[in-house]
Amino acid sequence: MFDVNSAERFANLALACIHKEYPNKISHNLNGDADVAPPRKLTPAFYGCYDWHSSVHGHWLMVRLIRIFPNANFASAARAALQQSLTADNIAHEAAYLRGEGRASFERPYGLAWVLQLAAELGEWDDPQARDMVANLRPVEQAALDRLTDWLPKLSYPVRIGEHSQTAFALGLMLDYARATGNAKFAGLVESKARQFYLGDKDCPLAYEPSGEDFLSPCLGEADLMRRVLPGDEFARWLRTFMPQIAQARTGLAWLQPVVSPDPSDPKLAHLDGLNLSRAWMLEGIAAGLPKGDKRLPLITAVADAHRRAGLAAVTGEHYEGGHWLGTFAVYLVSRRGISQK
Numbered sequence: 358m359f360d361v362n363s364a365e366r367f368a369n370l371a372l373a374c375i376h377k378e379y380p381n382k383i384s385h386n387l388n389g390d391a392d393v394a395p396p397r398k399l400t401p402a403f404y405g406c407y408d409w410h411s412s413v414h415g416h417w418l419m420v421r422l423i424r425i426f427p428n429a430n431f432a433s434a435a436r437a438a439l440q441q442s443l444t445a446d447n448i449a450h451e452a453a454y455l456r457g458e459g460r461a462s463f464e465r466p467y468g469l470a471w472v473l474q475l476a477a478e479l480g481e482w483d484d485p486q487a488r489d490m491v492a493n494l495r496p497v498e499q500a501a502l503d504r505l506t507d508w509l510p511k512l513s514y515p516v517r518i519g520e521h522s523q524t525a526f527a528l529g530l531m532l533d534y535a536r537a538t539g540n541a542k543f544a545g546l547v548e549s550k551a552r553q554f555y556l557g558d559k560d561c562p563l564a565y566e567p568s569g570e571d572f573l574s575p576c577l578g579e580a581d582l583m584r585r586v587l588p589g590d591e592f593a594r595w596l597r598t599f600m601p602q603i604a605q606a607r608t609g610l611a612w613l614q615p616v617v618s619p620d621p622s623d624p625k626l627a628h629l630d631g632l633n634l635s636r637a638w639m640l641e642g643i644a645a646g647l648p649k650g651d652k653r654l655p656l657i658t659a660v661a662d663a664h665r666r667a668g669l670a671a672v673t674g675e676h677y678e679g680g681h682w683l684g685t686f687a688v689y690l691v692s693r694r695g696i697s698q699k
Contacts, residue, residue, distance in 0.1 A: 364425065364426050372434055461508075481537065506546065514554070561575075580639065631668070
C-alpha cells in the first residue's frame with residue numbers, strides 16, 4: 358500500500374543521497390586541466406546520489422512526494438533540500454556544463470529525459486516555491502530539450518538495450534513531458550520517431566530477457582511507449598503482433614517471472630532489483646492502454662502484481678548501490694506517474 362509511511366521511507370532514500378558527493382561515478386570529458394574538479398564544482402545542483410542522472414531523478418522523487426503528501430513529516434526537509442540544489446546560480450552552472458565542448462552525448466537520453474520529467478513535475482506543482490524552481494530550472498530544461506531535439510532527427514535506429522541508452526523508455530518520459538507542458542512540436546517529433554522505430558515490430562524476443570545487468574525491459578519498454586502513441590484499438594492489434602506470448606500463455610507467471618539480483622551490493626547486478634519495478638509499471642501502462650474487456654488483461658495484471666511485490670521488497674536502502682536510485686523507481690511505480698500525469 359502506498360501511504361505516507363511508504364512515502365517517508367522513499368523520501369529518506371533521496372534525502373540521504375542528493376547532497377552526498379562520494380562515492381561518485383562520474384561521466385566527464387576532460388578538455389583540459391581546467392576541467393579537473395570535484396563533482397560539486399562541475400555540476401553543483403546534481404552532484405550527489407552516485408551519478409548525475411540519479412541525482413536528477415532523486416530531486417524528481419522529492420517533488421513528486423511533496424505534491425502527494427504536502428503535510429508529511431519529510432516535506433520540510435525535502436523542500437529545504439530542493440531549495441539548496443535548485444538555485445539560479447547552480448542551474449546556470451549546470452546549463453553551461455551541458456552545453457560545454459565535447460558533451461553532446463552527455464546523459465543522452467536517460468538523464469536528459471529525467472530533466473524534462475523533473476521540469477514537468479515542478480510545473481504541475483501549484484506552490485510558490487515550485488514556481489521559483491521552475492524558473493530557476495529553465496536553462497537546464499532548455500539545454501536538455503535543445504540537445505534531444507537536435508539528436509532525435511539524426512537517430513536512424515532505436516537503441517534496444519535494458520540500460521540507460523534505451524530509447525523506448527526515454528521517449529516515453531519525453532512524450533509525457535511534451536504533453537504535460539503543451540509542447541506540441543516536441544510531442545510530434547517524439548511520436549514520429551516512436552512510429553518510425555517501433556510500429557512495424559513483431560514477435561519481440563521476450564525469452565531473451567533479461568540480460569544480466571538490465572534495469573529496463575526492451576520489449577515491455579517499447580510496448581509501454583506505443584500505448585502512449587496509438588489509440589486503444591490500434592494498440593491492442595499492434596500488441597498482438599508484437600508480443601504474441603501473452604495470448605499464448607495459460608497463466609501469468611508462465612509468461613514472465615520476476616527476477617532476483619544475485620548481489621544487491623554490486624552496482625550493476627543491483628540493476629535487476631530495479632527491473633522488477635520497471636517491468637511492473639510498464640505492464641500496468643500496457644494494461645491501461647488496452648480496451649476494457651481485452652482477454653489479455655488478467656494475465657498482464659497478474660504478472661504486474663508479482664513484479665510489483667518483488668520489486669518493492671528489494672527497496673531496503675541496505676546497500677547504497679541500489680539505495681541511491683531504487684526509491685525513484687518505486688515512487689514512479691506506486692504513484693502511477695507514467696499513467697496518471699497529475
